[in-house]
Amino acid sequence: xxxxxxxxxxxxxxxxxxxxxxxxxxxxxxxxxxxxxxxxxxxxxxxxxxxxxxxxxxxxxxxxxxxxxxxxxxxxxxxxxxxxxxxxxxxxxxxxxxxxxxxxxxxxxxxxxxxxxxxxxxxxxxxxxxxxxxxxxxxxxxxxxxxxxxxxxxxxxxxxxxxxxxxxxxxxxxxxxxxxxxxxxxxxxxxxxxxxxxxxxxxxxxxxxxxxxxxxxxxxxxxxxxxxxxxxxxxxxxxxxxxxxxxxxxxxxxxxxxxxxxxxxxxxxxxxxxxxxxxxxxxxxxxxxxxxxxxxxxxxxxxxxxxxxxxxxxxxxxxxxxxxxxxxxxxxxxxxxxxxxxxxxxxxxxxxxxxxxxxxxxxxxxxxxxxxxxxxxxxxxxxxxxxxxxxxxxxxxxxxxxxxxxxxxxxxxxxxxxxxxxxxxxxxxxxxxxxxxxxxxxxxxxxxxxxxxxxxxx
Numbered sequence: 001x002x003x004x005x006x007x008x009x010x011x012x013x014x015x016x017x018x019x020x021x022x023x024x025x026x027x028x029x030x031x032x033x034x035x036x037x038x039x040x041x042x043x044x045x046x047x048x049x050x051x052x053x054x055x056x057x058x059x060x061x062x063x064x065x066x067x068x069x070x071x072x073x074x075x076x077x078x079x080x081x082x083x084x085x086x087x088x089x090x091x092x093x094x095x096x097x098x099x100x101x102x103x104x105x106x107x108x109x110x111x112x113x114x115x116x117x118x119x120x121x122x123x124x125x126x127x128x129x130x131x132x133x134x135x136x137x138x139x140x141x142x143x144x145x146x147x148x149x150x151x152x153x154x155x156x157x158x159x160x161x162x163x164x165x166x167x168x169x170x171x172x173x174x175x176x177x178x179x180x181x182x183x184x185x186x187x188x189x190x191x192x193x194x195x196x197x198x199x200x201x202x203x204x205x206x207x208x209x210x211x212x213x214x215x216x217x218x219x220x221x222x223x224x225x226x227x228x229x230x231x232x233x234x235x236x237x238x239x240x241x242x243x244x245x246x247x248x249x250x251x252x253x254x255x256x257x258x259x260x261x262x263x264x265x266x267x268x269x270x271x272x273x274x275x276x277x278x279x280x281x282x283x284x285x286x287x288x289x290x291x292x293x294x295x296x297x298x299x300x301x302x303x304x305x306x307x308x309x310x311x312x313x314x315x316x317x318x319x320x321x322x323x324x325x326x327x328x329x330x331x332x333x334x335x336x337x338x339x340x341x342x343x344x345x346x347x348x349x350x351x352x353x354x355x356x357x358x359x360x361x362x363x364x365x366x367x368x369x370x371x372x373x374x375x376x377x378x379x380x381x382x383x384x385x386x387x388x389x390x391x392x393x394x395x396x397x398x399x400x401x402x403x404x405x406x407x408x409x410x411x412x413x414x415x416x417x418x419x420x421x422x423x424x425x426x427x428x429x430x431x432x433x434x435x436x437x438x439x440x441x442x443x444x445x446x447x448x449x450x451x452x453x454x455x456x457x458x
Contacts, residue, residue, distance in 0.1 A: 018417030091214035175207030181345030236290030323427030
């Protein structure tokens with residue numbers, strides 16, 4: 001029976017076409033099945049529209065900002081118009097900068113390199129490592145995991161009230177958890193930060209693909225996100241927001257493009273005048289195709305309409321949560337509780353199962369791709385699992401044999417390109433694995449749980 005029992009809402013859009021939607025994969029039990037990509041939180045499949053746009057541009061590729069030829073001029077125009085598209089997508093203010101990077105991690109490391117030397121940084125332990133770890137040269141206060149959105153705001157307010165009121169301060173917070181999918185009270189946290197004279201950067205890696213992100217409405221100072229989670233291929237990312245710290249900081253990378261003028265001095269040294277625009281932090285030949293793919297994805301999501309995309313995704317979230325709730329052995333991980341708003345990211349553990357074993361069986365026996373581990377959010381997952389912070393755990397599968405307890409979880413994630421059938425297959429597979437067990441034997445190989453090809457079917 002379908003997990004979707006309610007009549008279809010005509011306001012809910014259909015899945016957006018993505019690359020790989022018809023790819024088939026072999027099953028260890030025999031035969032093939034269309035692959036169910038349910039690991040969007042790691043990397044979402046590229047939209048077909050984005051791929052088509054990139055393919056149409058590719059023959060006209062040229063070096064930007066440096067060439068007098070037609071293709072170079074065309075590529076430069078495309079690169080800079082992509083910057084405008086991203087600014088519009090994010091609701092940037094007139095004096096905000098949009099800087100193109102490699103990823104969210106790169107964006108936040110860029111900002112970390114630009115914060116004033118005496119800056120105090122406040123970050124919750126619940127953050128992804130991309131926003132938890134870059135602040136190595138600043139004074140960092142790590143805040144305990146809150147259990148309600150209101151507690152998150154109160155925790156931040158207390159910490160800011162106790163800070164040195166005379167120096168600069170920065171708050172770093174996620175928009176949507178990459179572990180639980182829960183939405184954070186970004187606007188309220190921004191208000192608290194500004195009330196205490198601090199600035200705030202939003203890690204929107206998991207939020208931007210699922211919800212509109214408006215810098216002006218949320219009143220955040222910066223936003224960072226990755227193209228590969230926004231249905232765009234290639235290694236590209238964005239840091240957008242206030243220009244002053246970025247303009248005053250040393251270039252993130254020194255080299256061509258970041259420099260405006262370079263001259264030798266009489267003593268043999270070199271004088272450099274750096275750009276004050278976004279180019280200051282975009283040294284080297286930029287990833288033009290990656291940048292264009294982000295802009296194309298921004299346009300595609302805007303044209304599809306977030307209202308319909310959000311409505312359909314919430315229908316999928318409801319179906320997954322309802323299906324998992326029917327399995328007593330499954331525990332869904334949550335900070336804020338069942339009623340908290342969330343995107344299509346859900347993590348869980350299964351009683352009696354090693355999580356990497358369960359994920360391997362979903363892949364090998366059902367053609368379903370999920371993720372297991374600590375999801376590069378070690379403190380958060382340990383808190384949610386109620387484990388000691390010193391317990392061993394890794395981003396990938398731990399060294400634990402199938403059936404042994406491990407400090408990790410299973411994450412299923414989905415979005416604009418996910419068909420109903422993939423969700424139905426996932427819920428059915430979870431129920432069958434829990435009630436009937438795996439059909440195959442598994443072993444640990446190079447830290448991964450894999451089917452044992454040398455054994456017979458169980």
